[in-house]
Amino acid sequence: MNILLTGAHGQVGAALQPLLEPLGHLTALGREALDLADADALRAAVRRHRPQLIVNAAAYTAVDRAETEPALAETVNGIAPGVLAEEAQHLGAALIHYSTDYVFDGSRAEPYVETDPPHPLGVYGRSKWLGEQTVQASGAPAWIFRTSWVYSLHGANFLKTMLRLGQERDTLNVVNDQWGAPTWAGSLADATATLVRKARDSGDAAAFIRQHQGVYHMTNGGATTWYAFAQAIFSLRPECRARLVPIPASAYPSPVRRPANSRLDNRKLAETLHVTLPPWQEALQRCLEALPPISR
Ligand SMILES: NC(=O)c1ccc[n+]([C@@H]2O[C@H](COP(=O)([O-])OP(=O)(O)OC[C@H]3O[C@@H](n4cnc5c(N)ncnc54)[C@H](OP(=O)(O)O)[C@@H]3O)[C@@H](O)[C@H]2O)c1
Structure with missing residues (x-):
């Protein structure tokens, strides 16, 4: 099976590369080789x-920067996925x-299910929702x-920031009223590769994906706040000595509002595609195992 991977140097792309390689003939392209802002190059x-x-x-x-670069965010996240899907459809791929x-705007009290109506709070969320729609409008078999x-x-992410600031600062204010599931790129890559293998082994990957096509929520299990996530990171890395202080999101200046409830219900993924990602605490531990041990 010929597999084309875009965004090969991102968090998820880099985790996917070694897992997709054994599953077929993989072409993994980063932004320098394939720019999603260039539709002709993409086709x-x-x-x-x-x-x-x-x-x-x-x-x-870049969620905050998207507010000042809405056209680029819309092109890369909204239009380009539709172009990829249209081309896939022409090839029978x-x-x-x-996504x-x-x-979502985070106002729901419960975890979100796939059928809940989206209502993004900012440019990034709107651009990603547009991407879901252009992919689905293409008619190509697709999993979102x-x-x-x-x-x-x-890459750049909350874990890396906490590992750095935990050593540099005496105290660290962390938001404690936004709930979600921290998701390790390694878990996403594992789950994706498992599903790609199933699709390949069915004999007709496109037909297999078409049979189960649609949107799925895919996160590590459980939920927490950024503050409690930081506490878990610090408990595993004693070199992070900063004192953590819980704060409300309203005390953390940001150009765009984030959803207070980011929890996604993963039951459709488990029931339809028979894949479950590990609890977030277990994934965090596995991720940090790759760091050199710390002498206490
Ligand atoms: N990160 C999160 O917290 C998060 C949360 C929910 C969903 N997601 C979704 O998960 C997926 C993977 O995200 P990630 O965390 O792996 O993000 P990431 O680490 O930022 O990786 C994204 C990759 O896309 C590349 N890229 C940006 N603009 C591009 C362009 N015009 N053409 C080609 N490549 C371009 C980036 O390259 P540069 O490094 O050169 O910019 C980067 O390598 C994305 O669909 C994202 O929306 C992410």
Whole structure:
């Protein structure tokens, strides 16, 4: 199976590469080789590589900066996934695409299910919701995996920021009234690769994906706040000695409001595709195992 992976150097893209490689002939392209802002280049690349499966791990993920670059965010997150899906449809191929908890406004009291109506609070969330719609409008067989609070030891994310500031600062204010599931890029990659293997082993990956196509919530299990997530990180890394102080989101200046409730219900993924990601605490531990041990 020919697989084309975009965003190969991002958190999820980098975690996917070694897991997708054994599953077929993988072409993994970063932004320097394939720019999602260039629709013509995108169409030409898909036609050149003729994949049976496209995995789109590329995205404009700078949530705050998107407020001042709405056109670029919309092109990369909204239009480009639709172009990839259209090209997949012409080739008889399938698409795996990722979306976000930020398509919701966070006002629901319970975890969100896939059928809840999106209502994004900012440019990033709107651009990602547009991407879901352009993919679905293409008619291509597609899985759209909505995830949340992604971290890894690679790239810029909350975990990396806490590991750094935990050593630099005496005290650290962390938001304690936003709830979600921290999701390790390694868990997302594992789950995705498991599903790609199932699709490949069915004999017709595109038909398999079409049979189960649609939006799925895909996060590590459980839920917490940023503050409690930071506490868990610090408990595993004693070199992080800063005193953690819980604060409300209203005390943390930001150009865009984040959802207070980012919890995504993963039951559809478990019941339909038979995949469950580990609890967030277990995933965090596994992620941190790759760091050198600390002498206490
Ligand atoms: N990060 C999160 O907390 C989070 C939460 C929910 C959902 N998601 C979704 O999960 C997916 C994977 O995100 P991630 O965490 O792996 O993000 P990431 O680490 O920011 O990776 C995204 C990758 O896309 C690349 N990219 C940006 N603009 C591009 C363009 N015009 N053309 C080609 N590549 C481009 C980036 O390259 P540069 O590094 O050069 O910019 C980066 O390598 C995305 O769909 C994202 O929306 C992420």
